[in-house]
Amino acid sequence: MSGITTNMTDYMKAHPKLKYVFFGGKGGVGKTIMAGAAALWFAKQGKKTLLASTNPVHSLSNLLNQNVFGKPVLICDEKQCFAFEIDTKESIERSKKEIREKIAWFLKFADITIKAEEFVESATMNPAFEESAMFENMIDLMFKDEYEIYVFDTAPTANARRLLGMSKVYSLWVEKMLKSRDEAKVLRKALSYTKKEEKDPLMDYLLQFKDRMAHAKVLLTDPEKTSFFFVTLPESLPIAVITRFIQWFHDFGIPVGGVIVNGLIQKETVKPDSPEFVRNRVKMQDEHMEEIWQKFGDGVRSVIPLFETEIQGPVMLHKLADRLFI
Amino acid sequence: MGKTTFSAAAAYYLAKRGHKVLVFSVDPQASLSDIFKRDIFGKGAVEIMPNLYAQEIDADRRIKEYQEEIRKKIMDMYGLAKVPEEIEGYIQAAAAEPAMEESAIFDEVVDIVVKGGYDYYIYDLVPLGHALYYLSMASVYDAWIDKITHLRGEMAEYDQVVAIVKREKETEEDKILTELLWIKDRINKSSSILTDKEKTAFFFVIVPEEMIIKDTQKAAGLFAKFDVPLSGYIINRVLPPELKKQDIPEYLRHRIIMQEKYLKLIDETFKDEILASVPEMERDITGLVMIEKMANAMFGNGGKT
Numbered sequence: 001m002s003g004i005t006t007n008m009t010d011y012m013k014a015h016p017k018l019k020y021v022f023f024g025g026k027g028g029v030g031k032t033i034m035a036g037a038a039a040l041w042f043a044k045q046g047k048k049t050l051l052a053s054t055n056p057v058h059s060l061s062n063l064l065n066q067n068v069f070g071k072p073v074l075i076c077d078e079k080q081c082f083a084f085e086i087d088t089k090e091s092i093e094r095s096k097k098e099i100r101e102k103i104a105w106f107l108k109f110a111d112i113t114i115k116a117e118e119f120v121e122s123a124t125m126n127p128a129f130e131e132s133a134m135f136e137n138m139i140d141l142m143f144k145d146e147y148e149i150y151v152f153d154t155a156p157t158a159n160a161r162r163l164l165g166m167s168k169v170y171s172l173w174v175e176k177m178l179k180s181r182d183e184a185k186v187l188r189k190a191l192s193y194t195k196k197e198e199k200d201p202l203m204d205y206l207l208q209f210k211d212r213m214a215h216a217k218v219l220l221t222d223p224e225k226t227s228f229f230f231v232t233l234p235e236s237l238p239i240a241v242i243t244r245f246i247q248w249f250h251d252f253g254i255p256v257g258g259v260i261v262n263g264l265i266q267k268e269t270v271k272p273d274s275p276e277f278v279r280n281r282v283k284m285q286d287e288h289m290e291e292i293w294q295k296f297g298d299g300v301r302s303v304i305p306l307f308e309t310e311i312q313g314p315v316m317l318h319k320l321a322d323r324l325f326i
Numbered sequence: 327m328g329k330t331t332f333s334a335a336a337a338y339y340l341a342k343r344g345h346k347v348l349v350f351s352v353d354p355q356a357s358l359s360d361i362f363k364r365d366i367f368g369k370g371a372v373e374i375m376p377n378l379y380a381q382e383i384d385a386d387r388r389i390k391e392y393q394e395e396i397r398k399k400i401m402d403m404y405g406l407a408k409v410p411e412e413i414e415g416y417i418q419a420a421a422a423e424p425a426m427e428e429s430a431i432f433d434e435v436v437d438i439v440v441k442g443g444y445d446y447y448i449y450d451l452v453p454l455g456h457a458l459y460y461l462s463m464a465s466v467y468d469a470w471i472d473k474i475t476h477l478r479g480e481m482a483e484y485d486q487v488v489a490i491v492k493r494e495k496e497t498e499e500d501k502i503l504t505e506l507l508w509i510k511d512r513i514n515k516s517s518s519i520l521t522d523k524e525k526t527a528f529f530f531v532i533v534p535e536e537m538i539i540k541d542t543q544k545a546a547g548l549f550a551k552f553d554v555p556l557s558g559y560i561i562n563r564v565l566p567p568e569l570k571k572q573d574i575p576e577y578l579r580h581r582i583i584m585q586e587k588y589l590k591l592i593d594e595t596f597k598d599e600i601l602a603s604v605p606e607m608e609r610d611i612t613g614l615v616m617i618e619k620m621a622n623a624m625f626g627n628g629g630k631t
Contacts, residue, residue, distance in 0.1 A: 028535075059537070176415055236610040240360040269575035277566065278574060280608035288610075308576040310584065 003293050008038075008301045008325045011257060012045075017224040020142060021151045021257070025231040026241040030262040030304075032059050033311045034231050035153035036083075037321035042149040043081030044321075050147040051075070051083040054134040055154055058085040065313045076314070082147070086137045088130070095133060139216045174210040181206065220254060227257030229301070234264055234288040243295060258301035260324070261292055266305050302326070328531050328562040328604075329450035331611045334361050334380075335620040337448045341378035342621075345445040350381040350435065358382055363613050375614065379444070388430035393417050399505075436516045520554060527557035529601070534564065534588035539595060558601040560624065561592060565606050 012018065021038060023031040032053070039051035050072060053060045060083050061067050064075055072082040138152060220226055228249060230242040242259065249256050270282050292300065302324050311320050330351050337349035348371055351358040358380045359365050366372040368384030396417055397409045409417070439447055520526055528549065532542050542559070549556045565582045592600065604623045611620050 236612050237360055240357065265575070265577070269577070271573070273573065275569055275572045275574060277569060277608055278578065284609040306577050309580045 003297070004300055004302070005298050006258070006301065008258075008260075011227075011301055012325075015224065015227065018227055019149060020219065020226040021149065022226075022228045023151075023153055023231055023260075024228055024242070024245055026238040029231045029233050029238050030311075031231050032063060032153040033317065033320060034229070034260055034262070034304075034324065035151050036060070036063055036317050037324045038229075039081055039083070039149075039151040040076060040317060040321045041325045042151065043076055046080075047148040048080040049082065049149040049151065050141070051081065051151045051153070052138070052141055053083075053085045053153045054088060054137045055085075060085050060153065063312060063317065084141075086141070088133055088137060091137055092130065092133045095129075139212060139219075142219055143212075143215065174206055174213075177206050178210075221252075223255040226255050228254060229257045229260055231260045231262055232292070233262055234285045234292065236288060236291075239288060239291060239295070246296075246299075256299070258299045259292070259296045260301055261289075261303045263306045264289070264303055328533070328611075330358060331361060331617075331620060332529070332531055332560060332562070332624065333448045333450045334358060335611075335617050335624055337378055337380070337446070338614070338617050339621040339625050340446050340448075341375065344377065346377050346379075346443075347446040347448065348379045348381060348438065348444040349448040350383065350438070351450055361612055361617070381438070383431050383434045385427045385430040385434075388434055389426055392430070436512065439519060440512070440515055521552075523555040526555060528554060529557055530559045531562050532559055532592060532596075533562050534585040534592060536588060536591075539588065539591060543595065558599045559592075559596045560601055561589070561603040563606045564589065564603050 006014070021035075021042075023035045023038075025031055035053075036051060039049050042049040051060065058069065061069055064083055066073065066075065068075065068083040069085045070087055072084040075081050075083045134154075142150060230245060232238040232242050246256055246259075265278075265282055265285055267282065270278055304320070304323055307316070307320075309316075311317060333349050333351065337347045341347045349358065351361075357367070359367055359382060362374055362380060364372070364374070366380055367382045368387060369382075371379040371381045374380050397414075400406065400409055400413060435449065530542050530546065532538055546556060565578070565585055567582065567586075569578065570582050602624050604620065607616065607619065607623075609616065611617060
């Protein structure tokens with residue numbers, strides 16, 4: 001019944017230079033376990049692999065049965081697979097501090113006597129802020145270039161979309177900022193008595209930011225190096241979500257590796273006298289599988305059965321890797 | 327987790343009881359179009375059935391409208407026929423601001439609520455951060471505008487001189503002040519709606535999973551900090567326990583046992599604030615038939631633990 005034309009193994013063979021692998025999809029579909037299984041497989045192929053999580057709420061340590069928070073930790077016998085939960089909270093705190101200083105300065109400048117604290121707290125609670133921090137951490141890792149393969153358990157969908165969809169506007173924005181800083185600098189120089197050149201930290205930051213974004217764009221749109229895989233369950237809403245995501249990614253030229261279907265109830269476990277609840281779910285599943293084949297067709301890379309227990313621990317994860325890369 | 331689904335089900339329930347309801351979704355992960363099986367994106371309030379209207383906001387269009395508005399204001403204020411290229415660049419660039427999309431969505435939500443016309447408004451709260459941000463903005467904005475108004479008072483005598491020399495200058499300044507006061511009024515109006523315990527209720531949806539329980543506790547803490555009324559919790563996707571006695575596949579038995587553990591934790595954590603427990607349905611909640619089933623589970627006595 002499998003209509004898979006190119007499975008995960010074939011896909012990887014066809015993309016020997018692949019370096020950055022992402023897993024995206026609706027919450028709760030199994031992105032982290034797929035990323036974990038893929039990382040184990042790459043390591044088995046002899047590649048030095050990093051499995052990284054940039055989520056503020058991590059699940060890698062729990063999945064692997066060992067603490068991988070804060071620094072890359074060896075997770076398998078092959079001596080070259082590492083897992084790493086990045087301390088997103090810490091980087092959020094750091095940028096909060098920067099913003100707090102900027103806002104405090106502004107409030108003082110505008111002569112407004114109000115505490116900046118509450119304001120900063122709420123401004124940085126914005127989900128966009130958290131995602132930006134994740135994105136920054138992710139590209140930092142990519143730029144360091146210490147591994148042959150990077151597997152990320154969450155695709156930075158909104159940020160990638162914004163960065164690539166609006167990169168023209170992004171650079172326009174940075175250029176504008178650079179220009180006004182330049183003008184301000186010239187003006188200040190003209191006004192000051194000492195002709196000493198002052199260092200402008202904000203300018204350095206903007207220049208650096210511009211370079212980083214340009215670099216990230218090059219890496220994320222390189223079809224030889226990068227692939228985004230989308231995970232779904234045979235259910236209507238997760239399918240709708242990845243349909244939307246895949247469309248966005250196509251529009252912005254981000255390479256989509258394919259679709260992984262997770263949690264397929266095995267028909268042989270269901271008997272004619274099984275409760276109606278179970279039989280109905282299987283019937284629904286058939287309808288959604290049909291939709292999946294119709295929508296994603298050649299793009300389906302793997303269909304993973306629903307395991308009897310939750311995927312947890314290295315033993316299960318190896319089992320999953322064997323299924324994912326048949 | 328089912329926020330959008332529950333929003334749709336609650337809207338259905340209220341509409342069936344004769345109230346005029348508008349439900350809007352702003353979650354890119356689950357759209358009302360998917361749930362109602364109809365493309366309503368960017369089409370304004372669409373009638374789904376008598377009394378039930380649904381709306382999905384097109385943030386990109388809203389951002390374009392902002393830009394157009396800014397262009398118009400600049401041209402009006404400075405009597406220009408065209409926005410100078412230099413400034414046009416800034417207007418274009420503003421769209422790249424990371425929180426722009428969220429802000430556009432929230433702005434439209436405020437528009438809709440301030441405008442009125444419905445008995446109930448229901449929305450899933452993705453721009454949660456923004457709602458709280460707005461609340462804290464209110465006080466900063468108040469202070470700032472007071473400051474500006476005060477300065478304007480002090481400058482009154484200079485203004486008179488200026489007005490004689492250059493008549494337009496005065497109208498310019500007043501336009502800016504009017505604009506600021508309008509924004510202030512909007513922020514105050516919407517923040518008073520959000521914190522009005524008689525008119526506003528927030529419900530949290532949880533599923534029996536460890537991470538989600540923890541995240542929900544965190545969010546509830548933030549709500550309390552901003553004095554936003556929190557009305558209770560709804561548990562979603564609870565597997566019917568009676569299945570355990572029947573001949574079921576192993577995977578299902580394991581899931582039921584796991585859920586029992588977390589349901590206990592939910593009970594201990596949220597206690598009498600739990601309003602309903604909704605079972606995992608046999609199929610997806612899309613289309614009005616399934617939404618009705620969901621509404622019954624939510625509001626019927628059968629759902630109560």
